Amino acid sequence: MKRFASIALLVTAVVAGIVLWQRARVPTVHPTVVVYVSEDQVFSEPILQDFERETGIRVQAVYDTEETKSTGAMNRLIAEKDNPQADVYWANEPIRAEVLKQRGIAAPYVSPNARTIPPMFRDPQGYWSGFSARARVFIVHEAVKDPPHGVRDYTDPRWNGRAVIANPLFGTTTAEIAALFTIWGDAQGRAFLEGLKRNQIAISSSNGESADFVSAGRYAFALVDSDDAVNRMRHGKPVFLVYPDQEPGGLGAFIVPNAAVLIRGAPHPEAARRLIDYLLSPQTERKLALADCAQIPLHPGVQGPPELKPLDHIRVMPVHYADVARKLTEIQPLLRSWLGL
């Protein structure tokens, strides 16, 4: 009996393996789209499941992990440049989309749903299109009576040792630093970095950690993504958010949209275009606005998260994301040496 059970177990495993193997290599009857996703799985997966349900197109996804600072998927795309496996890349910020364009990994596609998205948030040649954005904001502890107004407050001696910023080598912080360099120029950018050091600004491992530090009262404020701030506010932490540099003529807040990219040589181009259309639709923006990630819609008239201002009420930092991407690559050695790496 035991021998029979062992043999049955073995046979089941082998048969299951063969079935699975066949499913992987034989094209399925249902159309399929392969998407690599840098947006957090908790928020992106429901959208992709809705797409599956509404279109009948099967979605196969690779999700990023926090440990790779959400760049693992993009790097896998680069590794697979000569042997593409993905059809679409859902980036959680446009700089990576620009890098893919510059490396010849993206293909142009202008979705009909992109037409009402402000031109600033899409590539003029259609290599990527933005949707559902985060704003870079200050999360401030409630005990702070006179909160900071702009990013230059980081270098104000009043905040000496009392503020924190995420590691500028990664994620949206590195993008914002690069954006500041494109607006201020290299000299002022370097001076700002030196000012941070002089003012003993703490470096955290991520925006989430910065937000936690401020929530716990260890620091007065931090520059984080709006979803990090909203998340802490929704959990009742003693914090509030401030949009930086909103005074007339001010620098404005850096806006970080998601970006949808069609991959050059995509194995399923038609399904890929349909997925991109879906991601750029107002209903997807609405879902992402009302989810815990609290993203700001870029389509006019779409309901946003209650804690955040709509896009047309925010003074936006006027940047070209292509320039930011180029500057980011250029200043990486500077940032590494600034961090003592």
Added chain:
Amino acid sequence: MSRRFVLALTALLVFVSGMLPVLSMLLRSLRNDDRWSLAAYRGLLGSAHQWALMEHSLVLAALVTGLTLIAGVPLGLLLGKTDLPGRRLYTGLFAVPLLLPPYVLAVSWADLLGPDGLLAGMAGPGIARATAQWLFGLPGCVLVLSAVFLPIPMLLTMIFLRTVDPRLEEAARLLAPWPTVLRGITVPLILPGIALAAVLVFLLSFGEFGVPTFLRYDVFPVESFVQFSAFYDFQAATAAAAPMAGVTLVLLLMEAASLRGRAGQLRLSGLERGLPRIGLGAGRMAWAAATAGLAVALVLVPIGALVAQSAEVAAYQEALRHAGDSLLRSLVYAGIGATLLTAIGFLTGYLVQTRALAVWRAVDSMTLFLFALPGTVIGIGLISLWNTPWTNLVYATPAIIVLGYLAKYTALTSRISATQLGLIPASMEEAAQVAGAGWARRMALIVAPLARRGLAAAWLVGYLFSLRDTDITMLVYPPGHDTLPVRIFTLMANGEPALIAALCTLMIAASVLPLALLALVPRLGRDLQDP
């Protein structure tokens, strides 16, 4: 098929699945713009940051090794040598953390001691802040990894105790009490097992990636992973992995040199039913209470915190909705991986045991080296070798995950098989050979049936380690083929704590379930006495 042909093919398979990717990665790291270059290595060696990370890794590995040996060897003696009540229960309990992806334990400790953990609810935020500060850093990493790897010295001590000839101990007992016999006879005789445990714990802690990342302690393997994944600097990633491979190699060579002629002699005494046990006498209950206390502190409390965090049906419904597919895939891939690992481990174990080919020692060392090598290194190697349009059948399918399992875990099934085969008298196979049976027939009808309990144990161990694998799978899984441990990792970013806890609990259930099967398989070696 001749014996030599099959065994040579097996050795080749081990080489192709494990060593070839690592060698391919090494070669690519030495090429820069179509020229040979050491630039990546120079950059690595010239960076003070890298040296600091290396120091972190070495300190972490040394502390974990020291602590697990200090606790694990006495625990192994207590459970394997005394009449402690509930020995089997305690052995199973202490072994549970080893069956789980280590970061699951890290999550459970965070659920207990973290800023929003159970302690915060009971003792207030001030205490929780202090415990969280302690947990997130080196002390937390040492605690979690010590709990995870404690079973290694414990189990190896218990296994090697069974290799000690009881007549030696009985003779010594005529002259000295048990503590003296243990110090003078037993422990020196099981030193190879303790040394092997030390090497394994050191290397596994040194290569551990998930726990230090979760607990925010920068270590060397994270650097390699980040170089590859965050900067896409393939050369730098390999260069960062090379010192880990170097440390692994050096330690294994040291172990082999110091135990020359002894480590390969693992033979169960065959008399385990009659092994002399130490009577704990009046202190029996006190020892039992102390053991129970340790089990509660290291295993039950953190896992209990995890279960408490997820103690809502909705959390499990949500977990199954999010990760039901991943759970199923995990079970299937682990099943396939375990089946192949058992087959290949059986053949390599046979090769090592019979020394049928001159390369037996190379194959044995190769499997152990790959087992000790950090999973990220093997993962990067697999991508480097298989990511081509011509090998999509492997790279774009779950076959790449199974190859990773074979590369990493063959050492386990090979060693188990070799031990079991060592218990089978060579005369059995020889008699069948004299009767005219070919090698394949002898293996199928004589050797494999006699080794069936070893094969079952190998399958279970292969299954458990394949199921818990995170490092390799996370790097290579094809789109839509993530496993449960990977899914937990990706959901950790902004996932609800109750959901993560429920997923971790499901992971524990999937891991522990086969232990029920294991309980049905009597201990190795019983066949010989009770055929």
